Amino acid sequence: MTDINLVSVIASCSLILATAIAFAKATDIVTYPRPVTADDKRTQYPAKLxxxxxxxxxxxxxxxxxEGIMLQGRALKLLELGKVVDVVWSMTSIDREKKLLPVRVPIYKGLIGWRLPLIREIDQRKFAAISHLDLLKPLFAGQGHDxxxxxxxxxxxxxxxxVASYEGLFKMLSQRRFDYFPRSIVEIWAEAANHxxxxxxxENSIAIKYKTAFYYFVNKGNQRLARLLSKGLYQAIEDGSFDRLFMEHHQEILNKAKLEQRKIFTIPNPILPVxxxxNEPKLWFELKDLDKAVGPK
Incomplete structure (x- = not known):
């Protein structure tokens, strides 16, 4: 082979390699907010999903x-600015959907809107005596201010x-600064154990229910990530892997909640986006599905 032919072959191989590298799919890094505590179990399911x-x-x-710990408010602001994080999971609202791009698959199948009260143990009898909503409303609930x-x-x-501080809510509840702290059934058991x-x-007799969704949110300019994540989540719904992961993480807490034995106070959600x-039943968990979903109690 002549030197000219050898050079030609090497050049062709280099071109093929360069073309292959150019068209190879690079792995995209998707960053989510680091939780406040390393053992925060509330992060495990949404990260796996x-x-x-x-x-x-x-x-x-x-x-x-x-790299750094992020509270929800800061994480949402940074996401809006297109900095540090690529995705944040949070409850939806009209205001949030104006600022951020939601992936409209409720990651908790609506369970985030089933609220049980965290209370002081000595107040169980007081709450057990509440028979209708008008008796609950005058009591003070604690919530994050934003x-x-x-x-x-x-x-x-x-x-x-x-209240501005998440941990401050538990301290203030214990100090009788308010009467109860309504939490979703997907969060409450770990929080009760931690405090x-x-x-x-x-509390063992009451549930407050309103329709809401916890979504993955991305920056308004990241249409590609939103589209691909929506595509993947719907694929997981269709092949059953979404529900398997959901029940793996929530069957125990659904059993603990004993929703069918509670007084359920249903209220409207005035900030639920249109x-x-x-109208997609496969995306939501309903009380009528409880027995077939959780099995023997």
Whole structure:
């Protein structure tokens, strides 16, 4: 082979290699907010579901937590600015959907709107005596000052103390600064366990229910991530892997909640966006599905 031919072959191989590299799919890194505590179990399910959805999107993704700890309010603001984080999971509202792009698959199948009260253990009898909603509304509930739930409860006539610090809510409850702290059934059991030393327990007779959704949110300019994540989540719904992961993480807490034995106070959600997919039953968990979903109690 002449030197000219050898050079030609090497050049052709280099061109082929360069072309292959250029068209190879790079793995996208998707960053979510690092939780406040390393053992925060509330982060485990949404992070696993995020991984599941992206794995079924048809594109290569890797998820990572941010280097620094982030409270929800800061994480949402940074996401709006397109900085540090690529996705945040949070409850939807009209205001949030104006600022951020929602992936409209309720990651908790609506369970985030089933609220049980965290109370002081010594107050169990007082709450057990509440037979209708008008007896609950005059009591003071604690909530994060910037949470959508605060708006929902206030617009329904509840007395609500807005608090800036998440951990401060448990301290203030134990100090009788308010009467109860309504929490979703997907969060409440871990929180009760983490704060049992303060005399805080899950109230055992009441549930407040309103329609709402916890979504993955991305920056308005990240249409590609929203489209691929939605595609992957719907694929997981269709092949059953979404529900398997959901029940793996929630069957025990559904059994504990004993929703069918509670007085359920249903209230409207005035800040629920009109595009919420309420007409897709496969996306939502309902009380009538409880027995077949959770099995023997």
């Amino acid at each position: 995020l991984q599941l959805g992206l794995s079924k999107s048809g594109e290569p993704f890797e998820i990572r937590s941010s 949470w959508p739930d605060t708006v929902i409860l206030r617009k329904n006539g509840f007395q609500v103390s807005g 049992a030393d303060k005399g805080i327990v899950v 595009n919420t997919p309420l």
